Amino acid sequence: MKAPVRVAVTGAAGQIGYALLFRIAAGDMLGPDQPVILHLLEITPALPALQGVVMELNDCAFPTLHGVVATDDANVAFKDVDFALLVGARPRGPGMERKDLLEANGAIFAPQGKAINDHAKRSVKVLVVGNPANTNALIAQSNAPDLDPNCFTAMVRLDHNRAISQLAEKTGALNTDIAQVTIWGNHSSTQYPDVHHASIKGKPALEQIDQAWYEGTFIPTVQQRGAAIIKARGASSAASAASAAIDHMRNWALGTAEGDWVSMGIPSDGSYGIEPGVIYGYPCTCKDGKFAIVQGLAINEFSRARMDATEKELREERAGVEHLFAK
Ligand SMILES: NC(=O)C1=CN([C@@H]2O[C@H](COP(=O)(O)OP(=O)(O)OC[C@H]3O[C@@H](n4cnc5c(N)ncnc54)[C@H](O)[C@@H]3O)[C@@H](O)[C@H]2O)C=CC1
Numbered sequence: 001m002k003a004p005v006r007v008a009v010t011g012a013a014g015q016i017g018y019a020l021l022f023r024i025a026a027g028d029m030l031g032p033d034q035p036v037i038l039h040l041l042e043i044t045p046a047l048p049a050l051q052g053v054v055m056e057l058n059d060c061a062f063p064t065l066h067g068v069v070a071t072d073d074a075n076v077a078f079k080d081v082d083f084a085l086l087v088g089a090r091p092r093g094p095g096m097e098r099k100d101l102l103e104a105n106g107a108i109f110a111p112q113g114k115a116i117n118d119h120a121k122r123s124v125k126v127l128v129v130g131n132p133a134n135t136n137a138l139i140a141q142s143n144a145p146d147l148d149p150n151c152f153t154a155m156v157r158l159d160h161n162r163a164i165s166q167l168a169e170k171t172g173a174l175n176t177d178i179a180q181v182t183i184w185g186n187h188s189s190t191q192y193p194d195v196h197h198a199s200i201k202g203k204p205a206l207e208q209i210d211q212a213w214y215e216g217t218f219i220p221t222v223q224q225r226g227a228a229i230i231k232a233r234g235a236s237s238a239a240s241a242a243s244a245a246i247d248h249m250r251n252w253a254l255g256t257a258e259g260d261w262v263s264m265g266i267p268s269d270g271s272y273g274i275e276p277g278v279i280y281g282y283p284c285t286c287k288d289g290k291f292a293i294v295q296g297l298a299i300n301e302f303s304r305a306r307m308d309a310t311e312k313e314l315r316e317e318r319a320g321v322e323h324l325f326a327k
């Protein structure tokens with residue numbers, strides 16, 4: 001067994017929290033040889049419910065769970081943490097876009113970014129799940145000037161996994177037969193699920209699906225999947241979101257598979273003509289705890305227009321929250 005690492009999860013008494021904590025504690029995120037100490041943050045009124053979750057975590061007697069800290073104080077929650085999953089935020093209801101949550105949720109991420117800046121390990125890996133995830137990640141990052149900007153990422157992995165599953169279902173392949181799918185841009189309905197470089201059973205995906213299905217069914221299905229789940233369940237996706245968060249962190253910490261990549265919302269460095277200063281979904285490989293953007297992919301006009309549209313939305317979201325950035 002390795003020495004334990006500290007993993008903060010905010011919104012720990014919420015829907016996603018309930019699907020996430022037990023898997024992290026069981027070793028699904030960092031491996032069965034990596035003990036964790038969970039740091040759980042909630043708002044004060046949710047502390048009794050959080051205590052119930054802590055009781056259940058303890059009752060599982062997980063070999064990899066070496067401790068739990070439950071608190072309503074962000075300075076305690078982020079103290080010395082190696083990983084932080086920022087889930088705590090309001091979910092949307094039917095008929096809303098995720099950016100409609102910006103006013104209610106944006107304000108959560110400035111103080112949390114500052115608390116991470118002041119208390120977390122300098123190597124902390126932060127994943128923002130709470131919506132609108134990309135812009136909330138930007139708010140947190142801008143309030144953490146002492147940390148490497150690349151400590152902050154946003155979750156587009158659920159969209160990535162949805163894209164894989166749609167392709168598998170359409171072509172009768174297994175999820176594991178599909179590689180090199182990309183979600184560019186925002187975790188919103190402007191995201192661009194790109195299969196131009198993807199393969200199914202080692203052969204180009206675009207040769208195995210027709211363009212009409214790609215444009216008319218696949219792209220809108222992936223873009224609108226969150227809304228479809230809300231309509232069906234009456235609540236936003238929780239178990240699949242938790243699973244994607246685990247995938248994102250596991251790959252970031254432990255690496256991506258040879259010959260494949262994953263989609264991560266990361267600070268743009270100008271790659272693919274995307275303006276720096278937004279958190280944008282890119283194809284990434286991970287090694288030794290660091291991510292790198294996959295470079296050199298050919299971008300045709302179809303892709304360019306969609307990559308630019310989602311960048312534009314992110315710049316607009318940013319313009320609406322600049323008052324929350326650290327001065
Ligand atoms: N990026 C993605 O792919 C996805 C993002 N989401 C988003 O994740 C967020 C959480 O979703 P659910 O767990 O379903 O919501 P939920 O309402 O069940 O749970 C949210 C929890 O956060 C807590 N919370 C609120 N403010 C907080 C603060 N300042 N500090 C700590 N905790 C706080 C609440 O008390 C609540 O327990 C929502 O914004 C939702 O839209 C959901 C699915 C996928």
Ligand SMILES: O=C([O-])CC(=O)C(=O)O
Binds near residue numbers: 098158226241
């Ligand atoms: O759609 C929502 O509001 C929740 C979410 O982000 C998703 O399921 O992708």
